[in-house]
Amino acid sequence: MASAATTNTTVCDAVGTATVSGDPQALVDRAQTLRFVFPNFRAMGRERFNLLPNHLIYISPPSLDAFGYLWTLEIFTKGLTHYYYKDGIITVFLKYMGDAEYTPSAKIVFRIKDMVKSVPVLEVFDKKTCRRRKGITPHDFLTWQKIIVGNHLENDGSLIIEVDIQITTDSKRVWYPKTIPIDTSLKESYTEALPSSNNPTEEDIKIDTTDIVFVVDNEHFPVHKSVLSIHAKTLFALYNDTTRDDKDNDDGDDRARVLISDINSDTFKKFIEFIYTVNTTPTLVDAATAIELLLVAHRFECVSLKLYVESVLVDKFVTPTNAASMLLLGDTYHCALLKEVALHSSFADPTSFRESSSDPAAWSNILDSHRLLSELYVYTNNKIVATRNPNTSIFGAVSQDRIDEDDPVRRSLASAVMNTNAGVVEGEDDTTRTIDVCTLRERLGEANLGLDGSREMLVTRLRDYHHQH
Numbered sequence: 001m002a003s004a005a006t007t008n009t010t011v012c013d014a015v016g017t018a019t020v021s022g023d024p025q026a027l028v029d030r031a032q033t034l035r036f037v038f039p040n041f042r043a044m045g046r047e048r049f050n051l052l053p054n055h056l057i058y059i060s061p062p063s064l065d066a067f068g069y070l071w072t073l074e075i076f077t078k079g080l081t082h083y084y085y086k087d088g089i090i091t092v093f094l095k096y097m098g099d100a101e102y103t104p105s106a107k108i109v110f111r112i113k114d115m116v117k118s119v120p121v122l123e124v125f126d127k128k129t130c131r132r133r134k135g136i137t138p139h140d141f142l143t144w145q146k147i148i149v150g151n152h153l154e155n156d157g158s159l160i161i162e163v164d165i166q167i168t169t170d171s172k173r174v175w176y177p178k179t180i181p182i183d184t185s186l187k188e189s190y191t192e193a194l195p196s197s198n199n200p201t202e203e204d205i206k207i208d209t210t211d212i213v214f215v216v217d218n219e220h221f222p223v224h225k226s227v228l229s230i231h232a233k234t235l236f237a238l239y240n241d242t243t244r245d246d247k248d249n250d251d252g253d254d255r256a257r258v259l260i261s262d263i264n265s266d267t268f269k270k271f272i273e274f275i276y277t278v279n280t281t282p283t284l285v286d287a288a289t290a291i292e293l294l295l296v297a298h299r300f301e302c303v304s305l306k307l308y309v310e311s312v313l314v315d316k317f318v319t320p321t322n323a324a325s326m327l328l329l330g331d332t333y334h335c336a337l338l339k340e341v342a343l344h345s346s347f348a349d350p351t352s353f354r355e356s357s358s359d360p361a362a363w364s365n366i367l368d369s370h371r372l373l374s375e376l377y378v379y380t381n382n383k384i385v386a387t388r389n390p391n392t393s394i395f396g397a398v399s400q401d402r403i404d405e406d407d408p409v410r411r412s413l414a415s416a417v418m419n420t421n422a423g424v425v426e427g428e429d430d431t432t433r434t435i436d437v438c439t440l441r442e443r444l445g446e447a448n449l450g451l452d453g454s455r456e457m458l459v460t461r462l463r464d465y466h467h468q469h
Contacts, residue, residue: 026168027107027169028067028166028167028168028169031109032066032067032165033162033164033165034071035064035161036061036064036162037061037159037160038075038158038160039158040157041147041153041157058075059074059075060073060074060095061073067171069097069098069173070096070097071098071163072095073094073161074093075091076090076091076092076093090147092110092161094110094163094165096125098125104125104171104173105122105123105125105167105168105171106123106125107119107123108164108165109163109164110161110162111161111162111164112159112161112162113152113153113154113160114150114152115146115150147159173438174315174438175337175438175442176308176311176315177304177307177441177451179280180280180304181277182277182278182280183276186277187277187278189276190273190276190278191278192208193209193210193223193224210222210224211224211256212224212256213255213257214258214259214260214268215257215260216260216263216264216268217263217264217265221272223272227275227276228275232271232275232301233301234299235300238258239258267289267293270293271296271297274305280304281308284309284312287317287322290309290317291313291329293305294309294333295333297309306333306452307451307452310335311337313326313338314337314338318338318341318345319358320348320349321352321355321356322356322358322359323346323349323352324346324353324354324356325356325359326339327343327346327362327366328365328372330342334452334454334457336437336440336453336457337438339454339455343375343376344379346376347383435459440455441458443462444462447465449462
């Protein structure tokens with residue numbers, strides 16, 4: 001009889017692999033940590049939570065932001081095991097407070113002093129678990145005995161629970177504007193307008209319906225005045241400013257010629273294709289290409305394209321080494337989302353932010369701006385305060401109603417507060433809270449309000465809307 005050892009020497013050929021339920025989910029490179037502080041936890045005493053013996057009692061601190069989503073903790077002070085109270089146990093939930101429309105998946109690690117609890121599997125925060133007491137439930141993570149006797153409190157008696165959240169790459173949330181639907185008639189008029197060469201024949205001229213030819217890098221772009229007057233008003237104004245002599249031609253083609261010398265032809269083509277809805281999600285291969293198209297969209301006041309390109313920059317091209325230059329770009333052209341992400345990068349990786357390799361002069365330019373330095377200070381301070389003690393209010397230091405117009409320092413700080421994540425907006429429940437740019441734009445969109453502008457403009461726009469309604 002062959003031994004087991006002999007049998008195990010048989011050569012096996014792997015002939016295939018089957019994967020159930022799709023590919024494995026990849027995690028983002030870094031986790032983000034939320035820090036929840038419960039002051040004087042020792043002084044609270046266990047008896048305080050036994051006042052209502054027939055009720056489940058829990059503590060829930062203010063929500064914090066990680067990866068563009070809002071999260072909070074729920075601590076059940078009498079425990080919760082299979083919907084039954086369990087005396088002596090403190091059960092901790094991580095609760096997703098974001099919109100049910102989004103379904104982030106995340107790997108979670110809970111941590112208090114001298115104790116770590118990892119959740120062994122990826123948790124999906126879907127519509128069924130959103131705003132409910134499910135999701136992450138590390139039962140028996142804490143007990144009163146462990147907390148009081150086990151030296152898990154800070155020296156001042158506070159309980160600090162840190163939660164490391166590492167979302168999957170497909171959960172990364174970047175706001176994008178709604179895709180503009182293709183207008184078939186516009187698209188067809190664009191296709192029919194473009195001649196096969198820069199020297200159209202007499203037949204081409206006869207059947208062509210365009211009024212203007214823009215000349216960019218020696219390439220010709222025939223367009224319709226009616227389209228420009230609706231979708232690119234600034235470009236239409238450029239045509240109107242063209243002199244009569246420039247509009248007259250000796251080649252039998254009476255369409256106006258408008259020369260644009262400071263734009264790349266490929267970029268201008270993307271712009272024209274966008275307003276004709278030929279391609280409303282242009283491919284942008286690098287940051288330089290995206291920035292050039294952003295500047296064109298801003299220059300010609302094509303807000304939809306500007307917002308799309310801004311989101312692409314945030315989604316694909318902002319890095320710690322170029323965040324300083326992105327902050328300057330976002331500030332100059334009122335790109336609130338880009339600026340917010342750049343500010344966060346300054347907090348997350350300040351060394352790389354200052355030593356920007358893509359633009360060594362960026363940090364020097366920021367140092368020359370007292371306003372930007374104020375905004376960096378306010379943003380960093382707010383992040384530190386929210387991280388160390390989420391119960392501490394970061395509002396009210398500078399009241400917009402009490403600003404002394406003759407005091408430049410207070411005006412600078414007030415502007416900084418409004419232009420960072422410390423803007424206060426009255427919510428539907430008459431409370432105040434910080435709102436990130438993603439949420440700001442979503443709420444403005446629901447109210448059919450403008451989405452472009454600095455964060456201060458967006459906050460003011462939404463706050464005025466709430467006051468009026």
